[in-house]
Amino acid sequence: MEAPDQGCISHDNLNFLLHRAAQKLGTAAQEASQAHGITPRGQLVLTALANAPERRTQLALGAALGLDKTTLTAELDRLERAGLVIREPDPTDRRVRFPAITETGRKVQTEVAHLHAAAEDTFTSGLTPDERDLLRTLLARLIAADTRPATGSCL
Template identity: 70%
Template sequence: MIGAMNAPVDPGCVSRAGLNWLLHRAAHKLGSVAQDAAARHGITTRGQLVLSALASEEYRRTQLALGQALGLDKTTLTAELDRLERAGLVVREPDPTDRRVRVPVITERGRTVQAEVEELQVEVENDFTAGLEPAEAHCLRALLERLIVADHRPGSGSCL
């Protein structure tokens, strides 16, 4: 089965494929290499997504708010935070306004790992889009961001 994934794609199939298939196929190709980059640091792509959100936060979010912002359901986010916490990359602190609620906070070690994985993932993305002109790669990203932001339908399950 792995050989089939690496086989050349038939241009006739691609030209007739729906947007869903095209996006999934591109995401799979990019995602498997990005996952390998994250795994070199003992985390998953989802873990990197969580660390990146926590590293860039100007304010603290509860676990529930973080999950909603990232498109991760409660069970998936909790399991990921458990892994990141065991690895010493995040801690969960009580919310000062509601002690029943936890707020995930990235540790210094988590910031280091996040920055190293981000660097690897930028290399992976640059390699993936190497066949595009820089303006095309920028346009692709901008269009995907617009599609995601413009779609106000509720998400279904986790984004990763």
Template identity: 60%
Template structure:
């Protein structure tokens, strides 16, 4: 970024800009941590969702739950499947539909990257008191929950 662009960015103080910039910095650190295991941050999001499922979701339902469009999710599942982290099985009632399932290797990688992501979050918020971290999370959750507009775009 050139000096003029840096100066322009430094002048920004709107909530949108601050949230966006904080998300960029945290996201870059999260991506770097995931890349240590040849994973993307989005791939980690998918693996985490598959680890937490008490029931199987179709690719379509998984994409809707994660706010990922069909093309983006399919490409991510392709990468995860090539890496041996997920398999796509036929739906028991509709052979045309695929159900992504995490493998044992996928669970191991997800757990390790989750630990790295937790460390990244601790480092990112190291300048805050524990109560401030809890307050920040609670405020962000309230802002997200109170937004009445439609969800749009990817969650990552």
């Protein structure tokens, strides 16, 4: 077996560290989501629908999540086939759809949220509770301090 490239594992560059940490936590989230037949992006959509204070169009949902129309439509298609969401037509404009989470979708969303939290706890188990809180606080501050528009999806 070939030794790992030290140039790829010894970085202290912030971009590299954040990316690598996100990859590792993302893998854990993927495994947790797959246990219920969805993707982390599917969980993101279900969570947005479960927590929405009001009904949003598919277009508004995509904008809120940073998902383009094609990506969101494909994800909603998967979730709808699984019985986790329905898309209700707008009575005044047949081109507009309102995605809504089903009761089954709510149950799956809740269960996957617990699995994601457990995966996050495992991932951050080497940190003290204060360090976990500090990490969240610092990352939120970094994100808020950058005033450029967000690009790409939030997952």
